[in-house]
Amino acid sequence: MLPSSLLLTMLFTATVVASPVSLPAGCPSKCGYITVPYPFGLTPNCSLDEGFQLLCVDSRLFHDANIEITDIDLSQGQAKAWVNMSSECFDTTGRSMPSSQTLIDLMDSPYSVSSAHNNFTAIGCDTVTTLNATNGNSSKVAGCLSICADMANLNYDGLCYGGGCCQTAIPTGFKSFQVTISSYRRCGRSAPNSCSYAFIASNGWSLLNTSDPNISVPIMLDWSIGHARCKEAQEDPTSYACSRNSICRDSGSGHGYFCLCSHEGNPGNPGNPYMENGCQDPHHPPTSKSEIIIISTTSTGGSFLVLLITVASWRLLKERNVKKRKEKNFDRNLELLRKEQSSSDANLIERMKTYDLDELKKATNNFDKTRIVGRGGHGHVYKGILSDQRVVAIKRPKITDEAELGQFINEVFILSQTNHRNVVTFFGCCLETEVPLLVFEFISGGTLRDHLIDNQRYSPLSFKDRLRIATEVARAIHYLHSEASTTIFHRDIKSSNILLDERNTAKLSDFGASRSVPLERTSITTMVQGTYGYLDPEYHQTGRLTEKSDVYSFGVIMVELLTGRIATPYQQNSMAKYLVMDFLESLKENSLFKILDPQVLKEGTAEEVESFARVAQICLRLSGSERPAMKEVGEMLEAMRTKRVVDEDDKMISKNRDISLAGALSLETSGGSRRRQYYSERLLKDSGNSLSENSGVTSNLGHTSSSLSSWRSSKRQHSTEIELQLSGEWPR
Known part of the structure; x- marks a missing residue:
């Protein structure tokens, strides 16, 4: 034996x-x-x-x-790779020369850029650089400013001492990076071969040959199973x-x-x-x-009995260990939630629905790949069917470091305090895993981003739908800022975080980056986090997060709805590079209609489109104090929708006019005119409480644009020319 x-x-x-x-x-x-x-x-x-x-x-x-x-x-789980660096060069006349750009996309691969063995470096005398790191729907933004008196005297030997170069760390675990360069002072561009450089490179590597802007740089990649x-x-x-x-x-x-x-x-x-x-x-x-075969064939019957006992014992031991691990995870996650909980929400956790891991495995067929409906850098979203036949979306993380755990705990806490028809409904969570699984209502219509760019899969959104979606998102953000049990700054408002159901009703989602703020405070200072293209430039510069940071991001959403373009495209071309800058320039040059989406041109009137654009414009002010609150933005959009309904009613009445009913129809038409007057007066009255009533706008914008012009006049701190120049200096 x-x-x-x-x-x-x-x-x-x-x-x-x-x-x-x-x-x-x-x-x-x-x-x-x-x-x-x-x-x-x-x-x-x-x-x-x-x-x-x-x-x-x-x-x-x-x-x-x-x-x-x-x-x-x-032996180290690493690979050495070479990528392009970003550069911006000018000739002796100040004209831009052909340049290169760093774009690293490691999504759906086993690699990530090593934060321990690389750093981010910028070189130049008038250089602002931005490093945008993304993992699907999650992102972080870093950057630095490099200034010196004369590029010709720049002496960079791989070490940064603060003059003519700057360095910062790489965020951990991210798979996609985009590096951009812009000018800080718009000067110092007349020296021969005047260039600015920005790159991710392995520690200790130095750029000694600054005459070649197209050189590749080495980076270290972590890879894993x-x-x-x-x-x-x-x-x-x-x-x-x-x-x-x-x-x-x-x-x-x-x-x-x-x-x-x-x-x-x-x-x-x-x-x-x-x-x-x-x-x-x-x-x-x-x-x-x-040898194994010989041993097996010479074994006696007693050996098999021992084997059966051993297998049974091993299974029992495994089940016990799994149960212990679930209990340990549950207790730790529950304790973290209690730390997040404020005294005013003493019963919040007790009211929260918790799911067993086995129940969610059954709902997703053990998290089968065919059930995946969304992919991101932090995890996958699965479609599941619970035992009560409810269809749900289950967010399952795939990164298990402490930072990721904190983000999911924060999202659980934030979502448990929300209840609004335009915010995705949170059903509960599973605390038995190392990082909690989140259970939401299942939204079948895709994201707003998908609808704007995927014309093969989705029908173009009508202007009426775009106006309604903007209004619904504005309501949701206003709810977070002013009507939830605690003030919530979303911090990552973008078109991929706006879900649409089968009726194209908007639902704001993804609260992993959100922050709750005590009612007595209007801002918090925090590490800059958000998505390139939607990030408030004032927040990016100061680290001070306010409700106006979300207002800026919402302004970008409005521009996307108008133009059908996305603020964070992957393709590298000048037309897609600076969406907000193109939009503001079009307003200055009275060429707005050249950049509009064909569906908007087809269905929206000139008055509606220009009014919509003016709302977006004031949301995109560089200074947060010049932007309206989301309540005011929502009221302006509601007024535009109401006016559109009244106009459609009047057109319908006019179309169905009949001579035999001339008297009755005359009264109806008069009533329609009175409704138009009422809503216009209401708009002026509502907006007049917070906006000054200065005049001086183009006559065809109507009452809505008059109110917007008043807002701009009373809040403006810079001229239009200065505003556009400053906007151009911030990467969008």
């Missing part, structure tokens, strides 16, 4: 180490002089999955067309990637893991820990398959 200890060893080895593979014959392992070790590969079926498949072009190794790989380190950390990954032997004689290490990116060959638990052995028998123990050579 086999010793029970040997059976246990064989059993647990087979259970924990199940996924390492033998590669099929003919898999290439070289690209030029670069070795490509598994889990990476050059052809289908030769890599762990599609994310690890690389391209070999002319003996050069690429992740994609923009990222070249020159080294892969299995999956999204689960070691502890969780080891519980699923069907997907765990580490082989025998190896150990697991959590990736420094904040998600996933990598493997190391080891001896007696200590890393350092040579070999490939992802291959079957890839890690060799010098003292215990691996048992061959034929």
